[in-house]
Amino acid sequence: xxxxxxxxxxxxxxxxxxxxxxxxxxxxxxxxxxxxxxxxxxxxxxxxxxxxxxxxxxxxxxxxxxxxxxxxxxxxxxxxxxxxxxxxxxxxxxxxxxxxxxxxxxxxxxxxxxxxxxxxxxxxxxxxxxxxxxxxxxxxxxxxxxxxxxxxxxxxxxxxxxxxxxxxxxxxxxxxxxxxxxxxxxxxxxxxxxxxxxxxxxxxxxxxxxxxxxxxxxxxxxxxxxxxxxxxxxxxxxxxxxxxxxxxxxxxxxxxxxxxxxxxxxxx
Amino acid sequence: xxxxxxxxxxxxxxxxxxxxxxxxxxxxxxxxxxxxxxxxxxxxxxxxxxxxxxxxxxxxxxxxxxxxxxxxxxxxxxxxxxxxxxxxxxxxxxxxxxxxxxxxxxxxxxxxxxxxxxxxxxxxxxxxxxxxxxxxxxxxxxxxxxxxxxxxxxxxxxxxxxxxxxxxxxxxxxxxxxxxxxxxxxxxxxxxxxxxxxxxxxxxxxxxxxxxxxxxxxxxxxxxxxxxxxxxxxxxxxxxxxxxxxxxxxxxxxxxxxxxxxxxxxxxxxxxxxxxxxxxxxxxxxxxxxxxxxxxxxxxxxxxxxxxxxxxxxxxxxxxxxxxxxxxxxxxxxxxxxxxxxxxx
Numbered sequence: 158x159x160x161x162x163x164x165x166x167x168x169x170x171x172x173x174x175x176x177x178x179x180x181x182x183x184x185x186x187x188x189x190x191x192x193x194x195x196x197x198x199x200x201x202x203x204x205x206x207x208x209x210x211x212x213x214x215x216x217x218x219x220x221x222x223x224x225x226x227x228x229x230x231x232x233x234x235x236x237x238x239x240x241x242x243x244x245x246x247x248x249x250x251x252x253x254x255x256x257x258x259x260x261x262x263x264x265x266x267x268x269x270x271x272x273x274x275x276x277x278x279x280x281x282x283x284x285x286x287x288x289x290x291x292x293x294x295x296x297x298x299x300x301x302x303x304x305x306x307x308x309x310x311x312x313x314x315x316x317x318x319x320x321x322x323x324x325x326x327x328x329x330x331x332x333x334x335x336x337x338x339x340x341x342x343x344x345x346x347x348x349x350x351x352x353x354x355x356x357x358x359x360x361x362x363x364x365x366x367x368x369x370x371x372x373x374x375x376x377x378x379x380x381x382x383x384x385x386x387x388x389x390x391x392x393x394x395x396x397x398x399x400x401x402x403x404x405x406x407x408x409x410x411x412x413x414x415x416x417x418x419x420x421x422x423x424x425x
Numbered sequence: 426x427x428x429x430x431x432x433x434x435x436x437x438x439x440x441x442x443x444x445x446x447x448x449x450x451x452x453x454x455x456x457x458x459x460x461x462x463x464x465x466x467x468x469x470x471x472x473x474x475x476x477x478x479x480x481x482x483x484x485x486x487x488x489x490x491x492x493x494x495x496x497x498x499x500x501x502x503x504x505x506x507x508x509x510x511x512x513x514x515x516x517x518x519x520x521x522x523x524x525x526x527x528x529x530x531x532x533x534x535x536x537x538x539x540x541x542x543x544x545x546x547x548x549x550x551x552x553x554x555x556x557x558x559x560x561x562x563x564x565x566x567x568x569x570x571x572x573x574x575x576x577x578x579x580x581x582x583x584x585x586x587x588x589x590x591x592x593x594x595x596x597x598x599x600x601x602x603x604x605x606x607x608x609x610x611x612x613x614x615x616x617x618x619x620x621x622x623x624x625x626x627x628x629x630x631x632x633x634x635x636x637x638x639x640x641x642x643x644x645x646x647x648x649x650x651x652x653x654x655x656x657x658x659x660x661x662x663x664x665x666x667x668x669x670x671x672x673x674x675x676x677x678x679x680x681x682x683x684x685x686x687x688x689x690x691x692x693x694x695x696x697x698x699x700x701x702x703x704x705x706x707x708x709x710x711x712x713x714x715x716x717x718x719x720x721x722x723x724x725x726x727x728x729x730x731x732x733x734x735x736x737x738x739x740x741x742x743x744x745x746x747x748x749x750x751x752x753x754x755x756x757x758x759x760x761x762x763x764x765x766x767x768x769x770x
Contacts, residue, residue, distance in 0.1 A: 271647060271668060275577065280684070307643045309655060309662070313574035313684075316655045316664055318643060325645075327653055329664050331575045335687035335707045345581060347649075348672035369674035423642055425657060 159217075159393055160188040165207055166198035170222060173359060177385045184393050193217045194392065199224030205235050208243065218242045218396050220388070221404075226285040229412035236405035244392050245404035248290040249340055249355050251384030254364035255297045257377055258353050262368055266299050266351060269344035272326045279337040284310045285415050287330050288317070291340075292411040295326065298342050298353060301407070302326055302414055308422035317418055358384055429457045430518065430734060433493035435484055435508055436500035437463035437472040439585070440523060443592040443696045445497060446476055448723045451698075455731045459492045471596050484508060488515040495730065498522040502621065506532035513545040519734045521726070523550040525621045526750040533754065537747045546739060548730045549746050552722030553679075553692055554629045555729055558702030559722075560740070561715035562688060563633070566706055572683035573634045576663035578627040581676040584669065588696035603649075609768035612646040613761045619652035620757035623667045626695075627679055628756065629741075629749040634681050635661050638752060644760035645767075654760055685709045693721060701725075 338357025349370030363379035635658035651668035
C-alpha cells in the first residue's frame with residue numbers, strides 16, 4: 158500500500174483526488190503526513206519551490222497537477238536537481254487512450270504529414286496555460302512540437318502553426334462552454350488518418366481513437382476509466398518498479414514553446 | 426409547351442456527368458436536359474446521348490436554343506462570369522453557375538449589374554448553402570451568428586475520382602500532370618485554386634458568421650494538395666483547412682463556437698448522393714440535431730432554382746451571392762499575396 162497526500166490544491170481538486178483515490182483502495186492510502194506519494198497542485202507560481210521542498214522531505218514520487226506556466230529555465234534547473242520521479246498531469250495527458258494511441262500506431266504516425274488539433278477550453282485561464290495543455294497533449298499523442306512559426310492569441314481563442322519532426326502542426330483553441338474540456342487530434346498521412354477524440358477530464362467516458370486507411374477504419378477499444386485514475390495507477394506502478402524518470406524536462410521544453418508562441422504572437 | 430424547364434449545359438465534364446445529370450434524372454418532373462455543350466465534340470455527344478439531349482460545341486448554340494430555359498454553367502472557372510452575363514442577356518429564365526461565380530471583384534460587379542438589370546435569377550452551385558441539413562439549422566439558430574466568435578471549416582478528402590466513380594461512368598479524358606509545388610508561384614496558384622475550387626464550398630457559410638475578411642493572418646499550401654488559412658473578420662476568427670490524401674476516408678465539417686453556443690455540421694462528400702448534412706446546435710444544456718434528410722445540396726439547389734423560376738422568393742438574393750463571391754475572391758487574393766510575400770522572405 159502506498160500512502161498519498163495532497164498539497165497546495167483547491168477544494169475542487171482535493172475532492173477529485175479523494176474520489177479518485179477511493180477507487181484504488183488496495184493501491185493508495187490517503188494520509189496526512191509522511192506520504193510516499195505527493196499530489197502537488199501547480200496552480201500557484203511557487204510550485205517549483207514547493208516541489209523542490211517536497212522532494213527534499215523524502216517523498217518517493219510527486220504528481221504535479223496542472224502546473225501554471227513558469228520560466229522554462231526554472232523548470233530545467235528543477236529537473237536537474239530533483240531525483241524522485243515526477244509525473245506532470247495536464248488537462249488531457251492522463252487519458253489512457255493517449256498512450257494506447259501512440260503505442261498502437263507509432264510507426265504509422267511517423268508517416269503523418271499534418272497534425273491538426275482542436276481544443277475547447279472553459280474560460281478563465283490565461284492563454285499560456287491553454288497552450289501548455291495543447292503542447293503536452295500533442296507531445297503525448299504524436300511527439301513534441303519543435304518550432305512555432307505562427308501564433309494568434311485572442312480573447313476567444315487562439316490559432317498556432319508549428320512543426321513536429323518535419324510534420325506540419327496546426328492548433329486551434331476555442332474558449333466555449335459547449336464541450337469545454339474536449340479535444341480532437343488528427344494526424345493525416347499519405348493514405349491514412351489517425352484521430353483521437355478526448356472527453357473532458359474527470360469523466361470515465363472513453364476517448365475515441367481510430368486509424369482510417371485504405372482497408373477500413375479500426376477503432377481502439379473503449380476504456381471506461383477516468384484519466385486521473387489511470388494516471389495514479391501508472392504512477393504507482395512506476396514506484397513499484399523503481400522508475401526514476403521525470404516529466405520535468407519535457408515540461409521545460411513545452412514551456413519554451415509557450416514563450417516562443419507568446420513572443421511572436423499577433424494579439425487580437 | 427412543356428411545363429418542365431429545359432436545361433442547357435455549358436461544359437460537360439465530370440461535375441455534369443457525375444453530379445448534375447444524375448441529379449436531374451431524379452427531378453424529371455421539373456427539368457429536362459435539352460442541350461449539352463462541350464468544346465470536345467465527342468464528350469458533348471456522349472453526354473447528350475445519355476441525357477436524350479442535343480449536342481453542341483458552342484455557347485451560342487445553347488443560348489440561341491429557345492428550348493433552353495435554364496443555362497447551367499459548368500465550364501472552367503475563367504469562363505463563368507462572361508457566360509453568366511451572356512445567359513442573362515439572352516433572356517433565359519434562370520442561370521445555375523457552378524462555383525466560383527466569378528474569379529475577380531470586377532467580374533462579380535459586372536454580374537451584379539447585368540443580373541440586376543435583366544432580372545434573371547442566379548443560383549450558385551455552392552451546394553452546402555442549399556443543403557437541407559444546413560438550411561434547417563440556419564432557420565432555427567436565432568441569434569447564433571451574432572454570438573459566434575470562432576469558426577472552423579475543415580475538408581479532408583480522398584481524390585475526387587473515387588466519388589466520381591461511385592456516381593457515374595465518366596467519359597475518360599487525358600489527365601493533366603501534377604505541377605511542381607516546390608515552385609513558389611505554383612504554390613500561390615494552388616492556394617488560389619484551393620480557395621476558389623475547394624474551400625469555396627463552405628465560404629458562404631463562413632461568411633454568414635464573419636461577414637467580411639479583415640485580415641488573412643496566415644496562409645500556406647499543404648502538400649500534396651491542401652491549404653490552411655487563418656483569418657479575421659468583423660471581430661471573429663476562422664481557420665479554413667483543406668487537405669487531400671490518397672486514402673478512403675472523408676471528413677467535411679463546419680464548426681462555429683460562441684461563449685455558450687455552438688454549431689457543428691458534418692457534410693456528405695461531393696458527387697455522391699448520400700443525403701444531407703447533419704447539423705447540431707448546442708448550448709450549455711442541450712444539443713439539437715437537424716438531419717440527415719434524404720436530399721443533398723445538389724438536389725436542393727436545383728429544386729430551389731425551379732421554385733425561383735416559378736415565383737418563389739430566392740433563398741439567396743443577388744446581393745447575397747455577389748457578397749459571397751466577393752468574400753471568396755478577396756480571401757483568395759489576400760492568401761496569394763501572403764504566400765508570395767512569405768516566399769520572398
